[in-house]
Amino acid sequence: MGQIGFFDYEDRLNELSKMGDPLEIIGKVVQWKGMRQVIEKPFSKERKSNAGRPPFDYVMMFKVLVLQTMYGLSDEQTQFQILDRFTFRRFLGLGPEDRVPDQKTIWLFREKLVQAGTVKKLFDIFQKQLNDAGYCARKGQMIDASFIEVPRQRNTKDENDQIKNGVTPEEWEQNPAKLRQKDTDARWTKKNDQNYYGVCTGK
16 A cells, blocks of 8 residues: 555545534634643743753643543543544644654643643633534544534523532523523543543533
């Protein structure tokens, strides 16, 4: 088999776009650059020398965590799928010849954010931007993770506080039509010592 050329690569991406690539939508509606300062802060004192291979872009690495969370992937499987999937590479801004972060790099990056208490803040920003654009990323396995349009949430602060505490607001309970439009399932979970956020967990 011959090596895939640049134009072949672009043709395949165009075909995937026509078929509907949910990651392409996420890439456009989320303001990644605006998140850079929050993402980079825990690493600000880390790199003191220009020697050796430069680190991966931190915004790109956060996108890796988004993929990992959406598709329920281990660090090893995340590395494999980035190497394997055209849509993952496009979402991360990687070309066919660009190097890919390995599982240890992914683990170290995530742990640094966890230790700094930054992960939840970043995923809250990510989720809000999706909701504001009228979308919801539904967590799942590789075969069924999906990306859907959802009704925009117009919750009061008191309603959001109740949801975080696992309580459905009484007004919603009394109004079934309104309750059906609300997503109260998003929760932080921990699995195999890794933190995951279910943006809109599918059933």
